[in-house]
Every structure is written in structure tokens, then in C-alpha cells.
Amino acid sequence: MLANIVEKWCLRGWYKNQKIPDLCGGAEQLQTLFRFRAGIEAGISWLKRCFGLSRCHCKGSERFDSHCWLSVVCYNLVILARHPAPS
Known part of the structure; x- marks a missing residue:
């Protein structure tokens, strides 16, 4: 599915005046x-x-990477804490 969408956007795009x-x-x-x-x-x-x-x-690049990584990990932990696994 995704390959078809990418192919349509990249190969036929807006320049063909398609809806x-x-x-x-x-x-x-x-x-x-x-x-x-x-x-x-x-x-x-x-x-x-x-x-x-x-x-x-x-x-620096390493500190920027660690800042982004920790923010995403915290985001995922909050998501997991809000929706516990079914028992």
C-alpha cells in the first residue's frame, strides 16, 4: 500500500493536474x-x-541526540503508564 502511494506521489504528482x-x-x-x-x-x-x-x-550532536532520545523514551513511558496492559 505504502509503495503504491509513494509511487503515485513521486511519479505522477501534482503536475499532472490529478485530483x-x-x-x-x-x-x-x-x-x-x-x-x-x-x-x-x-x-x-x-x-x-x-x-x-x-x-x-x-x-553538540551527541547531546542533542541524547536529549531527543530521552524525550521520546519519556513520552513512550507516559503512554504505557496511561494504558496498562489488559489482565
Whole structure:
């Protein structure tokens, strides 16, 4: 599925004057992609607001990498803590 979408966007793109649902394979798949994008953007927004990814005061690549890595790990731990495994 993803390979087909990438192929359509990269090879046929906007320059052929196609409508958006035609590029995505239909209106249902377009709606699914919009929902997926909204979910990703919500997660990124939460990472920026709550876990300090909006600004990094670290100097150097290694410290920047560790800052981002720890923020994402903390994000995942909070997600796991909010939704415990079913028993």
C-alpha cells in the first residue's frame, strides 16, 4: 500500500493536474491518511509542549541526540503508564 502511494506521489504528482483522491486511491484511503497525519501531528505537538522538544539548549550532536532520545523514551513511558496492559 505504502509503495503504491509513494509511487503515485513521486511519479505522477501534482503536475499532472490529478485530483487528490485519485492520487491516494480513493476518498476512503485519503480520509485514513488525513487521520494518520492528524495523529502524528498531535504526538509531535505533545512532545514539543511537555517533553522539551521545542527548544534544545544542548551543544553538540551527541547531546542533542541524547536529549531527543530521552524525550521520546519519556513520552513512550507516559503512554504505557496511561494504558496498562489488559489482565
